[in-house]
Amino acid sequence: MAEYILEMEHITKEFPGVKALSNVNFKVEKGEIHCLIGENGAGKSTLMKVLSGVHPYGTYKGDIVFNGTVQQFNKINDSVNAGIAIIYQELALFPDLSVYENIYAGNEVKRAGVVDWNQTIVEAEKMLKKVNLKVNPESLIKDLGVGKQQLIEIAKALSKEVKLLILDEPTAALNEDDSENLLELLRALKKQGVTCIMISHKLKEVIAIADKATVLRDGETICTLDASKGEIVENVIIKNMVGREINDIYPKREKRAFGDKVLELKDWSAYDAQLGRQVAKNINIHVKKGEIVGLAGLMGSGRTELAQSIFGNPKNYKTQGDLAVNGLPIKFKHTSDAIKAGIAYVTEDRKGDGLFISQDIKNNISAANLKDVSSNGVINENIEIIGAEEYRKSLNIKASSLQQIVKDLSGGNQQKVSLGKWLFVSPTLLILDEPTRGIDVGAKFEIYTVMNKLIDQGLSIIMISSELGEILGMSDRLYVMGEGEIKGELLTKDADQEKIMQLATQ
CATH class of the missing domain: 3.40.50.300 (P-loop containing nucleotide triphosphate hydrolases)
Incomplete structure (x- = not known):
């Protein structure tokens, strides 16, 4: 017994x-x-x-x-x-x-x-x-x-x-x-x-x-x-x-032709003066309209640092090289410049950097785009509620109301709030850094479904993930990073976990 x-x-x-x-x-x-x-x-x-x-x-x-x-x-x-x-x-x-x-x-x-x-x-x-x-x-x-x-x-x-x-x-x-x-x-x-x-x-x-x-x-x-x-x-x-069978955790989407390049980096490097080392070296990558590009690599390979250097460089790295958005050379002095150019970044640390966890859902979703819910410096709460409610429904955020405090939500629903916050700025390129870390298989499926809908609407996505199955299951094309460098580029149809790891560890 x-x-x-x-x-x-x-x-x-x-x-x-x-x-x-x-x-x-x-x-x-x-x-x-x-x-x-x-x-x-x-x-x-x-x-x-x-x-x-x-x-x-x-x-x-x-x-x-x-x-x-x-x-x-x-x-x-x-x-x-x-x-x-x-x-x-x-x-x-x-x-x-x-x-x-x-x-x-x-x-x-x-x-x-x-x-x-x-x-x-x-x-x-x-x-x-x-x-x-x-x-x-x-x-x-x-x-x-x-x-x-x-x-x-x-x-x-x-x-x-x-x-x-x-x-x-x-x-x-x-x-x-x-x-x-x-x-x-x-x-x-x-x-x-x-x-x-x-x-x-x-x-x-x-x-x-x-x-x-x-x-x-x-x-x-x-x-x-x-x-x-x-x-x-x-x-x-x-x-x-x-409560149901999910036969394929990675939902399929219709094959489609990709558009023009929405982002391109040429010989892009980033130096962290505080650490005294290069965190990105001679990066050459591009992302086309309607494409999900995976960014694979081991922890410490420089994936997050690269994303941050693109997104207005909040860490104040010393950057070199060329960055172009929709074919036009551009330089960002601040994250607000990146947002204006149509780039949004969903951080891997949703509690530390991505959300105001002691505030409610409504305030979090509108936080990155207050100009569109304000008039003469005063927030119009009705417009704020309408916008937040749209993303609560479309992302299936499970909460008692828009007034629910974010820290009281489950991890998957917190991630959806973080995603809604950046979708509210109407980006053309969305950088997702570990988008399903710490969330369950059902919530993952919902996030993947949202990603596919966004691609169908013409957005482009860079997805950083430590889960090789996720990289292979959701990306159209992928880059592998190691020691701050691009170690290789693969079409997903030609890639497998062994090839990715070989590149990541070389």
């Missing part, structure tokens, strides 16, 4: 006007890796916040049974003391403190009531060894990459003798090597008796690592799939997640 470390029974959680969880049942066996999956807004993060005490006892209905005991977590420390640790997508480390200080923050090794820093370092080294991370414990967090920081978060959890480790989108910001290292660590922790719950939108990772996977949809439990029974396969997962 199965021995459960966690049983969440009939969990219901309501917010004003929204039932986020409805009679959810979720069980996890001791020593297994259990994935929690579902579309954005399905209730995954809310369920874990109930479990961890972020939503305290009394604010929800139902029971949490952990290690055979009914729990009443009133704050996060209550769940931590019980042996539950949750690591969010946005890491909670102190960047200006050392590795060992972060691992034992609030849990310092003491002798006679006084912190023993030497012993703290010794214990931190033990935790680093557990997560197979070779770094100096005295290194500052800000000097380490995201992959190493993720492992330090796990080391921090292990220092508190965690019994149940919860990871919320742990690989969303990691490259493929760091992602695989993390999955290997979870397998190793499983052997050591640590139970893991992993929230992930990356189905290939779920398939690779999950013993079981529970699907939530619209705040309800749909099913629990068992790998030992061969149930954790892509088509079954997708069907249960979205």
Whole structure:
């Protein structure tokens, strides 16, 4: 008979006007890796916040049974003391403190009531060894990459003798090597008796690592799939997640002739004075009207830096070379110049750079084009509402109203708001930087469908993506970058993942 470390029974959680969880049942066996999956807004993060005490006892209905005991977590420390640790997508480390200080923050090794820093370092080294991370414990967090920081978060959890480790989108910001290292660590922790719950939108990772996977949809439990029974396969997962079969995640569009060049770079270079290095070198690329051009490459290859140098150069790189829009040479002194020329840029960091997350949907969508909703310096709220409502409907943004605060939306709906913000400026060229990072398969399909509609309307798109399947599935043509240079150009029909990786690593 199965021995459960966690049983969440009939969990219901309501917010004003929204039932986020409805009679959810979720069980996890001791020593297994259990994935929690579902579309954005399905209730995954809310369920874990109930479990961890972020939503305290009394604010929800139902029971949490952990290690055979009914729990009443009133704050996060209550769940931590019980042996539950949750690591969010946005890491909670102190960047200006050392590795060992972060691992034992609030849990310092003491002798006679006084912190023993030497012993703290010794214990931190033990935790680093557990997560197979070779770094100096005295290194500052800000000097380490995201992959190493993720492992330090796990080391921090292990220092508190965690019994149940919860990871919320742990690989969303990691490259493929760091992602695989993390999955290997979870397998190793499983052997050591640590139970893991992993929230992930990356189905290939779920398939690779999950013993079981529970699907939530619209705040309800749909099913629990068992790998030992061969149930954790892509088509079954997708069907249960979205309530329908998506036979082709990349929707097809009619073949059409492309128009004239809307953007062309010749011998384009960008130098980052702060870093003291070239971030783009002798770039020669072009994009035609009605074309989706993919920009592939490993993290650090210079893709985002190139996009920013095109979009009015907000990082103040020293640029050289020629940039032409619709056949006319042009120089941008500011991002506003790029917008006026018909270029829009949907950043990869929607929370940090793309959106005003503490403001509502309406204010975010109009933010880049206030001149069209203003008269004599005063915003006409009626015009603003009409414009925002148009994009809320066309992009299928799921929200209670235009007044809903963006931070309260799911990741997929936040991405749609970011897209709506830039469509509102009526661009002719749209640069999409990691457009589906951290969103589920259903929301991805919707974003791809929108992209195809925009192309049909005559827009052009540059799509930066770390997902090779996405590059191949959505691009008409692609460039591969490495070390700030274009390593090759391929027609999608002639490309495959192996060819792209060969170019990216040469």
